[in-house]
Amino acid sequence: MTDPVAKVEVFTLTQPRETPYLGAARPGEEPNAQGYLVRRGNRTVYPIFDRSVLVRLETRNGAVGWGETYGLAAPGAVGAIINDLLASFVIGRDPADPEVIFDDLYDLMRVRGYTGGFYVDALAAIDIALWDIAGQQAGKPVVELLGGVKQDGILAYVSGLPEPTREKRAELALSWQEKGFHAFKFASPVADDGPVAEIEHLRSALGPKALIAADMHWNQTADEALSLIEGMAPYGLWFAEAPVRTEDINALAQVSQSTSQKIAVGEEWRTVWDMRHRIERCRISIVQPEMGHKGITSFMRIGRLAEELGIDVIPHATIGAGIFLAASLQASAALSATRGHEFQHSIFEPNRRLLVGNMDCKAGTYFLSEGPGLGVKPSPEALALLETL
Structure with a gap:
């Protein structure tokens, strides 16, 4: 040393x-x-x-x-x-x-x-x-330290449609579709007419080829979740995320074993043990490691276990300045099981000014920053905003 x-x-x-x-x-x-x-x-x-x-x-x-x-x-x-x-x-x-x-x-x-x-x-x-x-x-x-690039470009799905009505949310989704994005996720807690009406409207607006997922925010019992999932299924549900409370593994087992629809979980997990506690009882189609809750070490342990088990990896990424997003993309690119990555447009676009580096997301694809390490660092503007804890 x-x-x-x-x-x-x-x-x-x-x-x-x-x-x-x-x-x-x-x-x-x-x-x-x-x-x-x-x-x-x-x-x-x-x-x-x-x-x-x-x-x-x-x-x-x-x-x-x-x-x-x-x-x-x-x-x-x-x-x-x-x-x-x-x-x-x-x-x-x-x-x-x-x-x-x-x-x-x-x-x-x-x-x-x-x-x-x-x-x-x-x-x-x-x-x-x-x-x-x-x-x-x-x-x-970092991706080279993790074994090298397995994913050259990572599909980015538009997450969150922060508009007050389903008509406005569909218009926002269409505006991103026109920019080359073809995968979307809506949040059921703010789908005021219910998730079935929401996906029906989005499907009508976006057409038959768009991927549309529902984030159910851990807010249903098993029976409620199953009813909603089966209601959304005819409209081409890509996956149902977080259908039941995270601590209720019995409910996740019931839901995942009772539907043919893809169930995605894992944003809130911190370690690979959270995954191991569930995979023997639950039919998990997609894991969603969140870098901000896990770090690169734990993220990769979850991703490698998913690779072994044939489970898709579609990482979660939400509110941040871009540092943990850069880390998430480096790790995601090192996993052969990666099938996409969350794109928080209402955060990524305004925060471009906070980073030095060429990490990018355009036309439905994420591109890693070049350079050693994460390839990004806080910009002078970001440094001026920092407050010591």
Whole structure:
């Protein structure tokens, strides 16, 4: 080891949105003093702004790596975990060993049951930054450290249609179809006339060849989910995402074993163990690893298990500044099972200014950044927005 980690810094990056994520607030969804609103359709909190947590690692010789995780709610929790605990166990370590460091940090809290939530989110940000440095030190993009490119261009599906009516949502989808995008996903909590009416309208607008998925946001019982899925099936449902509460594995087993439609899950999982607990009982067609919750090490363990089992990988990616999206694309390109990747147009397009690098999404395809490590870093404008945690 010639260039160990010497410094760990944690920041939030916050920026306003004209319209909250998933669209304008409905009646009864007024934001509180913290800027949080609760979507009535899934009883889940969202901020009215975009915010993520960024981690900056610097080695003794000045190499810098960036990581990112979620900061939608209570970002101070992630910051405290890193500053009070994880940072001191990262300083002095060799960044060329990200997987070893990941496992060591994960085990720190083993007897306390911290196998998910904020703890692994914090670990994910550090892991991404370590891989970024490892790639820079090797002079290679992260995808090459992971075994090389298996996917030259990755299908991008348009996710979220933040308009107030299904007519407007269909118009928005059509505008992206005209730009060369042919895969879409709508969010059932804001499909005010119900998911069956939503997919019927989208199918009519987009035509028979478009791929259309439904994000059901973990908000149904097994019977309710099955009824909705079978109702959407005649309109060419690409996949049904998160049909039941994530903790109810029995319900997921019932739904997945009782329908021929494709079931997609895994956004909220933190480790490969979350997948192993489900695959023997549930008929999972698609796993959706979310880089911001997992880090590259855990993401790849889930992806490689999916490859072994013949399960498709279509990663999830939502609110962030672009660092964990770049990591997700590097990892996705290294997996032969990757069949697509989420494209959050209402976040990616405004956030182009926050990154230095040539990561791109156009005409329905993602393109990785060139260069060593992640191939991206925060722009001067992004650096000016950072607030220390």
